[in-house]
Amino acid sequence: MIRRSDFPKDFIFGTATAAYQIEGAANEDGRGPSIWDVFSHTPGKTLNGDNGDVACDHYHRYKEDIKLMKEIGLDAYRFSISWPRVMPDGKNINQKGVDFYNRLVDELLENDIVPFITLYHWDLPYALYEKGGWLNPDIALYFRAYATFMFNELGDRVKHWITLNEPWCSSFLGYFTGEHAPGHKDLQEALIAAHNLLRAHGHAVQAFREEVKDGKVGLTNVVMKIEPGDSKPESFLVASLVDKFVNAWYHDPVVFGKYPEEAVALYLEKGLQILDSDMNIIATPIDFFGVNYYTRTLVIFDPNNPLGFSYVQGDLPKTEMGWEIYPQGLFDMLVYLKERYRLPLYITENGMAGPDKLENGRVQDTYRIEYLEKHFEKALEAINAGVDLKGYFIWSLMDNFEWAYGYSKRFGIIYVDYNTQKRILKDSALWLKEFLKS
């Protein structure tokens, strides 16, 4: 049985959330609309028309939530700042919004919990979207100004920062499949957005080096273990190609200053030019990569699909998201990232959506305890294999707004009764509390 003491002394365990998924208070104290406010209020975009207007009401209940983190014994907490809460139009300051994050950080520090801040977790100010959003090259400068302001405001107390959460999701889901805000379905736009997201990241890192001398800054990507879904040689080729488009695309430029050649070919085919000056900014050195790992993805060669491949379902046990439970993929990807990029790593998200039922005041999510144990074991295996893994943030602290799935998917180790906003520690939280003492 794995114990906390098996991990390095300074290894940190935490939980992760994101502003639009938990805060609520969407129209309070001067907060402006984000693309997710507009998207979730657009009929048909989210399950049951669910939106983040109230969510977990964390904006008002943050002290209680921090007390629960303390009770569980967490070392750290990863959260995101709502850009439109601090800059309603993407540019001008809303002091009440800024004050909330000052209070939040101070409360965390008073409870000996280390804050990790994600600057952008998908909630772009709608006013900037109206100026082109991630399709407008100027977005990188707006983001730089926002980042600079937040570094100045909180950088005296917050020393661990993440520029973007999963640029792959923002570009591919937001601009190609349209499943996420702003719901566009255009490959060329997705390519432009991807590039501007990485440019924005690079500008923020440059600003960070000027504003927070003693801090660490990184980029969080979704990391998927891509495997062939059948034994055809073509499927192995396709798996390697998809791996480049999902994983290498958002890691290579940041470390090597160049895209995988398959991606460059696609940019050129779409008549998009990549400037060397852009790549130099994108490759501004970072201190770590954040790894969001959940599952593997199986692909097979499919000549009928314009992209040449299609996804197939694996036969391993799955979570409520339909994602296979595959802890080995975590080990494989941590070793892959270490060998290719030689940077320290944090697992900034790992967790599962479960069929959580509140019965007699209890949620017996034994499946989530097993999930976490197996993934903790693989993280420890990676450390013992030489990976410089520095921490592990469970997704998520509490049940919250799961984007297009609304409130139907529960990822929390704390159950949220949305009718009463009552928080109930699930068995997994009670298990984690004991684990953290072991």
Ligand SMILES: OC[C@@H]1[C@@H](O)[C@H](O)[C@@H](O)c2[nH]c(CCc3ccccc3)c[n+]21
């Ligand atoms: O879905 C659970 C969480 C979200 O609630 C977080 O906001 C987001 O950072 C996040 N990313 C992923 C993995 C990315 C992914 C997206 C689509 C399909 C498969 C994996 C899972 N999650």
